Amino acid sequence: MSEPFSLLLPVYRGDRPDHLVTAFRSTVHEQLRRPDEVVVVQDGHVGPDLASTLERLESGSPVPVRRLRLSHNVGLAQALQSGLAACRHDVVARMDADDISLPHRFLVQLPVIEAGADLVGAAVLEVEETDVRAGEGGVLRVPPTTPREIAEVARWRNPFNHPTVVYRRSAVLAAGGYRELPLMEDYWVFARMIADGARVANLAEPLVRYRVGAGAYERKGGLGQLRSELRLQRRLHDEGFTTPAQMVRNTVVRGGYRLVPTALRRRAYRHTFTTTAATATASPELTLPVATDRNRPPTGGRPVPPSARTTAEEQA
Template structure:
């Protein structure tokens, strides 16, 4: 029998209901190999439109949906950690609430996990509002040695594409708070702890970008997270002193340069041009119904929302 797996989907008040509906439709209804369950983590209060969309999605889902309602917004890292504890299965797939999975995503990723991989990513294709053609392609390294080398400068995985073993994530310490860089930090710890990692070059996720995407990749707040990440990677022995110095100069500098230059560097360094998709990626998600399925998770005291474009950092 095929390995059962959970889909982990965090949602917070900054997400759009129509984007969430499309994401859910593509990652559940349209999949050749569907998840066995969906764990939706509602990170704090959401508005009525988003709450209504969640209820309709749960009602119409062809697989069981569990929604964890966190009383307060705790940030992406803690929301994901809480969600992991609620997943019924060892294998977990990640998805963001505004991206789109291609129909064969899990059909090609799960066999690698079943063959022994602990963490499997894939390529992804960028798209924007009402874009009927392909955007830029982001193709990750596929050789395990290349993944390890790349991880010492930038994330070797496109985080919206990953499927992993929960035990490997927990062995590496799970998700830890580091605004916009949580996934990258987790991946380095998984590599360091001996996880078997793999990437598929094929784009299996359409990654949504908007006018503010390049703005969010910089600024003082993200620079502080960047410096914190580099200190942690050095303290953990993942990078050398020379690599830390290089990363602070290269990655830190990237956070403070003008947005136009940042956009140009990102496109030239990390992506390649793609051809047409063949059909519009934005379309109606279809009729949705209604259901309630509530769980709770004890969390810390209220926090300020730290997630403009939560978890969207890639470079």
């Protein structure tokens, strides 16, 4: 049975108006299955250009748009948590203000939710501005697709591409919702959802063109990100999601990755997680998640042992 769903789109003063227009139109106007409402979270004051762009998008939208204006900038985690509370529907699709959804994104993702999943993501095409202007190119980043693979990978890195996800709000809130942890709030909430027994899946097909600007890899490093990384690893261990050995491994490898030069970080990430779009193979058939007791992790309460990996970065 078809279910109504909300689109959750946070916006802050650093977003570019032209990128926002492209993101909004691709995820609303151009979708073969449109959202039933759009909830825009304005995270604090925005400049006049961005404000006028938001007004034009609202007035010209083919579906209802509600803008939640926050009095000051609270950061992504609190903005999303506020947005979830404002959504009228249990099924919520995420989108960022600078990415581009492919027209059939929701047409293929919503049936997975309606078949029993609590959280479904997809592959992305990482694109730079030249790729966007040309309408082609980019590199493909494919996440793990089956529930077991997702649970295994989650003990090491984020198994979902955040701007691609569609989830049930009830499952997100049951796991505690978004909590503040710069650039890692999505990984943390997804890990808690998996531990809480949420039914998860990923599509290997790229459904979002994910913009990678000049500062994308620089933001993944530095002392601030190292501090966030250490906080994340302590919390995952304290919550029983990772073992002591996994925490030590993640702290050393992932923490060290935050301190390497940006150029090396980019090369390592691209080599490990992406392939050129031209060489990407067709998506395998998706295995739908098996229904499990929401209050019991699929593995009987113990973390799934991680597969042997030597990589050094989380997926967005």
